[in-house]
Amino acid sequence: MPTRADLIDGGPRGFGRHALRALLTACALLAAAPALANPPLTIHYVERRVERPTPLNNEPPIPADEGLRGAELGLRDGNATGRFVGLSFALKSTVVEPGADLPTALATLARESGPLRFLVVNAPADDLLAIADAPETRESVLLNVGAPDVRLRDRDCRARLLHVLPSRDMLTDALAQFLLYKRWNRLLLVSGPGADDALYADALRKSAKKFGARIVAETSFDARGADLRDSALKEFAVITRGPEHDVVAVADERAEFGANLVYNTASPRPVVGTQGLTPTAWGRPVEAWAAVQLQGRFAKLAGRPMGAVDWAGWMAVHAVTEAATQLKSSDGNAIRDLLLSKKFEVGGFKGRALSFRPWNGQLRQPVFVLWPGAVVAAAPVEGFLHRHTELDTLGLDEPESACRAFGGTP
Amino acid sequence: MILFRFFVGAALLMPLGAQAHEVQAHQVYVSNERDNTVSVIDSATWEVTRTFPVGRRPRGLTFSKDGRRLFVCASDSDAVQVIDPDTGQLLHDLPSGEDPEQFSLAPDGKTLFIANENNATTTVVDADTRKVLAQIDVGIEPEGMAVSPDGKLAVTTSETTNMVHWIDTETLQATDATPVGQRPRHAEFTRDGKRLWVSSEIGGTVAVIDVATRQVVETIGFEIKGISGDRIQPVGIALAEDGRSAFVALGPSDRVAVVDTESFKVKSYILVGRRVWHVAALPGGERLVTTNGVSGDVTVIDAVSLKAIRSIKVGRYPWGAAVRPVAGVRSAGAGE
Numbered sequence: 001m002p003t004r005a006d007l008i009d010g011g012p013r014g015f016g017r018h019a020l021r022a023l024l025t026a027c028a029l030l031a032a033a034p035a036l037a038n039p040p041l042t043i044h045y046v047e048r049r050v051e052r053p054t055p056l057n058n059e060p061p062i063p064a065d066e067g068l069r070g071a072e073l074g075l076r077d078g079n080a081t082g083r084f085v086g087l088s089f090a091l092k093s094t095v096v097e098p099g100a101d102l103p104t105a106l107a108t109l110a111r112e113s114g115p116l117r118f119l120v121v122n123a124p125a126d127d128l129l130a131i132a133d134a135p136e137t138r139e140s141v142l143l144n145v146g147a148p149d150v151r152l153r154d155r156d157c158r159a160r161l162l163h164v165l166p167s168r169d170m171l172t173d174a175l176a177q178f179l180l181y182k183r184w185n186r187l188l189l190v191s192g193p194g195a196d197d198a199l200y201a202d203a204l205r206k207s208a209k210k211f212g213a214r215i216v217a218e219t220s221f222d223a224r225g226a227d228l229r230d231s232a233l234k235e236f237a238v239i240t241r242g243p244e245h246d247v248v249a250v251a252d253e254r255a256e257f258g259a260n261l262v263y264n265t266a267s268p269r270p271v272v273g274t275q276g277l278t279p280t281a282w283g284r285p286v287e288a289w290a291a292v293q294l295q296g297r298f299a300k301l302a303g304r305p306m307g308a309v310d311w312a313g314w315m316a317v318h319a320v321t322e323a324a325t326q327l328k329s330s331d332g333n334a335i336r337d338l339l340l341s342k343k344f345e346v347g348g349f350k351g352r353a354l355s356f357r358p359w360n361g362q363l364r365q366p367v368f369v370l371w372p373g374a375v376v377a378a379a380p381v382e383g384f385l386h387r388h389t390e391l392d393t394l395g396l397d398e399p400e401s402a403c404r405a406f407g408g409t410p
Numbered sequence: 411m412i413l414f415r416f417f418v419g420a421a422l423l424m425p426l427g428a429q430a431h432e433v434q435a436h437q438v439y440v441s442n443e444r445d446n447t448v449s450v451i452d453s454a455t456w457e458v459t460r461t462f463p464v465g466r467r468p469r470g471l472t473f474s475k476d477g478r479r480l481f482v483c484a485s486d487s488d489a490v491q492v493i494d495p496d497t498g499q500l501l502h503d504l505p506s507g508e509d510p511e512q513f514s515l516a517p518d519g520k521t522l523f524i525a526n527e528n529n530a531t532t533t534v535v536d537a538d539t540r541k542v543l544a545q546i547d548v549g550i551e552p553e554g555m556a557v558s559p560d561g562k563l564a565v566t567t568s569e570t571t572n573m574v575h576w577i578d579t580e581t582l583q584a585t586d587a588t589p590v591g592q593r594p595r596h597a598e599f600t601r602d603g604k605r606l607w608v609s610s611e612i613g614g615t616v617a618v619i620d621v622a623t624r625q626v627v628e629t630i631g632f633e634i635k636g637i638s639g640d641r642i643q644p645v646g647i648a649l650a651e652d653g654r655s656a657f658v659a660l661g662p663s664d665r666v667a668v669v670d671t672e673s674f675k676v677k678s679y680i681l682v683g684r685r686v687w688h689v690a691a692l693p694g695g696e697r698l699v700t701t702n703g704v705s706g707d708v709t710v711i712d713a714v715s716l717k718a719i720r721s722i723k724v725g726r727y728p729w730g731a732a733v734r735p736v737a738g739v740r741s742a743g744a745g746e
Contacts, residue, residue, distance in 0.1 A: 080530055080550050081571035084587040290569065290593075293551055296528060322572070326589065347570070347592045347612040351662075352640045390638055 040090040041330035043317055044109070044116055045071045046131060047095045047146070048102060048123035053254050056228070062307075067122040067145055068093055069302040070310030073294075074317025076301070082321060085328040089321050102127055103134060110136035117332035120316040122146035122309060125156075132158045141336045143319070145312035150203065153360040153396055157403035162339065162361040164319070165312040168203040170395035171279040174367035174379030175272055176207035177393070178279075181381045184246035185213040188269075190239060190261065192252040193222045200251040200274060211384075215249075217242035223257040232260045240265040249273045277376060279367050282311035285374050289351035315348050315363070322346050340406075351378070352391065360403040364391040436692050437734040438699055439480060439495065440708055441468035442725025448482065448498070449708075449724040451699070453692060456710055456720050462498025465491050469729045470512035470555075474537070475519045477735035481537070483510040483524070490524060490535070495734055505542050507533035511553050512596075512730075516579065517561040523577070525552035525566050532566045532575070534582055544582035548575040554597040554608065558621065567594035567608055574608055576624060588624050590617045596688075598647045598656075600671070607656060609644035616644050616658055618674065628674050630658075637663045646688030650713065651695040657711070659686040659700060666700055668716055678716045682709035690731040701728040 045068055052062050063069070075091040082088055092113060096105045110116055118141050121128050125147045132142055137160075144152065144163045153167050179185060187208060191201040201218075208215050219239045226235070240248050240261070248265045250273040252258035258275030270277060284305040287295065294314070298306040306314075323338045323346075324330055338344050340361075345353040350366045357364055369377040380390040386397075396403075435454035442449060442461075446468060450460040465484025472481050473495070480495040483506070490506040490513065493499065509528035516523065521543070524533045530550050534543040549571025557564045557579070564577040572594060576586040591613020598607045599621070606619040618628040632642045643661030650657070655677070656669040665679040666689060683702025691698045691713070698711040701724075708728060710720035 077550050077570055081568075081573070084549060084571065084573055084575075085589075290551070293527060293570075325572075345592060345613070347572075351612075351643075353592055353612045353614070389640065391640075 038086055038088065038330060040088040041117065041320075041324060041332070041335075042090045042092055042113065043071075043075070043118045043120060043320055044113070045091055045093040045120045045313070046106075046109070046123065047093070047121075048127040049095055049097050050124060051098055053256065056255060056257070057259055059259070060304075063302075063304060065302070066307050067120075067309040067313040068095075069304075070145075070298070070306065070313030070315075071120050071317045072313075073298050073301050073310075074314040074321065077297075077314075078317060078321025078325075081325050085325055087321075087324055087328070087330055089317075089324070091317065102130055106131060106134050106136050115332075116140045118320050118335075119143070120145055120313060122313065125149040125152055128152065128161075129156060129158070132161050139332075141320075141332075141339065143316035145316050146309055149199065150396070153362050153401060153403060155402040157360050157401075157405045159405040160336070162316075162319075162356055162363065164316045164363050165309065166281050166365060166367055167362060167395050168200055169206060170362075170365075170367055172200070172203040172207035173210065173394045174279040174369055174381075175204075175277070176211040176213055177379045177381040177384050178277075178369045178377045179213055179247060179272070180211050181377070181383065184270075186243075186245040187213055187215045187247055187249045187272075188240060188242045188245035189215050189218045189249045189251065191218065191220050191250075192254070192256055192258075193220065193224070194254055196253040197251045197274075200253055204249055204251060204273065216245050221252075221257055228257055228260050232257075232264055236261055236264040237266045240267070240269075242266075245269060247272045248276075250275055277369060277371050279369050279379070281308040281365065281367065282306060283308065283368060283370050283375075284372065285370055286349075286368055288375070288378075289349055291349040294349045311348075315354075318348070319346050319363075357392070357398075359398045359406055360396060360401045361406060362395060364389065364394075366391065367394055434694065434736065436736065437495075438690065438692070438708070439471055439473075439732050439734060440699075440701055440724050440728050441471050441482060441730045442727060443467055443469060443703070443729040444727035445725035446484075447725050448480075448493075449728070450495075451708060451722055451724070453697065456722055458722060458724060460498065461725065462493075464493065464498075464500075465489055470510070471730045471732045472513065472515055473732055473734055474515070475735065479537075480732070480734075481513065481515070481522065483513055483730075485509050485511055485527070490522065492537070502540070504535050504537060504540055505533075506535065507531055507542075507545060512555045514555040514557045514564065516557045516564070517559065521557075521579070523555050523557060523564045523566070525555045527551050527553060527569075530568070532564070532577065532584075534564075546577055546582060546584050548584060549573050549587070553595050556597040556599055556606070558599050559601060559603040563621070565597050565606060567597050569593045569595060569611075572610075572613075574606070574619065574624075586624055588619060588626065590619075590626065591615045591629070595645045596647050598649055600649060601651075601653055607647050607649065609647055609658060611643045611645055611661060614639060614642050614644065616647065616656075616669070630669060630674050630676070632658075632660060632663075632667055632676060632679075634660075634663055634665060634679055637665075645686070646700075648689040648691045648698060650691060651693070655713075657689045657691070657698055657713075659689050661685055661687070662704075664702075666698075666711065680711055680716055680718055682711070682718050683707045683721060687729050688731055690733055692733055693736070699731050701731050703727050703729065 438451040465487035467486035470483040480493040490504040507526035511527040513524040549568025551569035554567035573587040591610030593612040616630040646659040684704035
């Protein structure tokens with residue numbers, strides 16, 4: 001049985017103006033050490049915690065340990081496998097609270113832990129890039145499990161930065177494929193005021209264009225002006241009045257109004273996007289392709305359903321431990337080379353072999369189109385073809401990506 | 411009661427005990443994962459003659475040597491059920507460990523090796539005394555289970571660990587592990603016990619392993635025109651009686667591959683129902699059946715012409731198929 005070390009408070013505290021509320025929590029999971037001499041390969045989980053909005057409709061809040069619990073399960077699975085080839089793995093978690101200094105935390109971590117070989121990073125794009133560019137990670141492989149930003153797979157890519165979470169455009173491509181399949185090609189787009197909402201709306205526009213859907217009208221909504229409980233019935237009817245459309249697409253990443261838009265549109269049209277019918281890497285109703293096994297193991301470990309970031313956390317650790325097992329080695333360089341090589345394939349409970357795109361480090365994977373009750377479709381949707389693999393119909397394909405860090409030709 | 415008939419050609423009723431090359435009628439038992447039932451198909455008419463309820467989420471199923479007891483892995487009931495195949499009555503449960511998915515009965519006729527998918531163990535049960543002999547730690551999500559013809563070795567495949575685990579049936583210890591392609595689902599020993607065939611669902615391959623050295627000696631890939639490679643997902647394997655062909659169920663490609671066991675070349679791809687899980691060969695070597703999870707039917711394959719000749723509607727999500735040994739049918743028939 002893996003034993004779980006107690007949470008260690010490893011963060012500096014101060015009282016000055018920039019008083020550090022930095023609280024570094026670290027938790028190390030160690031496997032039952034097999035009767036072998038090899039020291040465990042340590043995988044780091046680094047999270048920049050972000051402030052979460054208050055739930056709007058009494059829905060369960062986003063768990064504070066989303067991502068970490070998935071990584072913990074990945075570790076447990078990895079050790080159960082690694083012992084057959086004399087390998088063991090450890091996970092060390094470092095959580096940087098909002099407002100705390102990330103470079104300091106990283107420096108502390110490197111000082112305490114030695115070379116950082118593998119980092120599973122759950123952080124917004126800017127923090128992720130700061131970690132990727134820090135001197136402490138010059139030799140590290142980073143696995144992004146929290147930032148869907150397309151630019152990280154495009155002009156802002158990094159050679160040792162792999163993306164396990166699907167990008168926003170993979171999500172909106174999946175949704176667009178489903179809409180086209182249904183011939184629901186006319187979208188009325190409602191966007192929230194956030195920068196991330198703008199990115200989601202932008203991805204939606206590109207996906208619509210890519211697959212031949214049409215955005216017939218665009219409107220914006222800022223929930224911060226009024227109490228939705230009072231105003232939704234009237235206001236949503238006004239903002240969703242527009243030219244003929246098949247669906248109302250919503251870009252509201254912080255969940256400030258989208259859920260309330262469902263069943264509250266001017267015309268009887270489904271709501272799709274960040275709420276309603278949602279494209280996602282993972283969700284509670286996913287059960288095919290033995291997903292129910294993974295869901296069951298996760299629920300047992302975490303006492304809650306597995307979310308998309310949890311899945312990505314599991315997948316990131318699983319990819320590293322699987323590569324090590326295939327190599328029968330804990331050599332960091334060899335594992336990195338295998339992860340990035342074209343021959344590496346790994347299962348992820350999505351019914352297909354998954355692999356990293358050699359042009360930008362994005363994990364190829366199916367994307368589920370679901371609502372809380374059921375998986376409605378899994379993309380790539382039947383009929384969307386690609387000369388190599390249909391999985392590459394989702395997100396930036398090789399000719400489209402401006403990423404050159406992986407050695408692509410400019 | 412069931413009428414036991416032997417058929418020549420169409421429907422000529424022959425006296426009991428007719429020999430030679432008449433096609434003998436068999437009973438094929440199919441587990442319906444979603445319906446919690448078992449369908450019984452009569453190979454004389456290729457019709458479902460009975461359907462009886464079993465435990466929750468039935469998957470693997472097999473018969474005792476004498477054909478008088480049917481064992482069913484009722485995965486979500488966490489039990490191996492022992493059922494009277496004539497009546498469909500539950501005789502008793504065996505302690506199976508959590509979430510039994512597939513199992514294999516040793517040649518001694520009583521030692522059952524059960525893969526416990528949810529908790530990374532193989533449970534060994536004495537089917538006669540109903541006692542657990544051992545629980546053996548293996549990789550994550552053990553699924554495929556097989557015992558060598560001489561009874562000395564058992565193997566289980568772990569779907570997330572991606573290995574074949576070798577178990578010494580004397581000591582009931584896991585002695586070795588052989589890495590194979592992603593998501594190994596099914597293992598089958600050749601009749602001479604020298605080779606082990608293992609399917610890898612996500613890897614899209616079948617590994618042929620030399621049992622003596624435990625090394626993969628051949629990896630068989632599949633290619634079907636017009637079907638993208640990642641839809642070709644090998645699951646069930648049946649080795650023909652004459653040892654010359656292997657039939658490999660290829661999941662969502664809706665095909666069964668026929669592989670030459672000498673050259674390891676694919677001789678043919680047979681279109682069957684949707685998402686084909688498993689294949690079972692009928693004695694005599696002329697017919698095989700497949701379970702097709704998505705289309706909810708069973709396809710009958712002519713092993714000579716390598717064509718699908720019939721499709722039979724069964725319950726929802728048919729998963730496993732087992733042919734009842736004739737000995738049991740005869741004696742049961744004679745006894746009542």
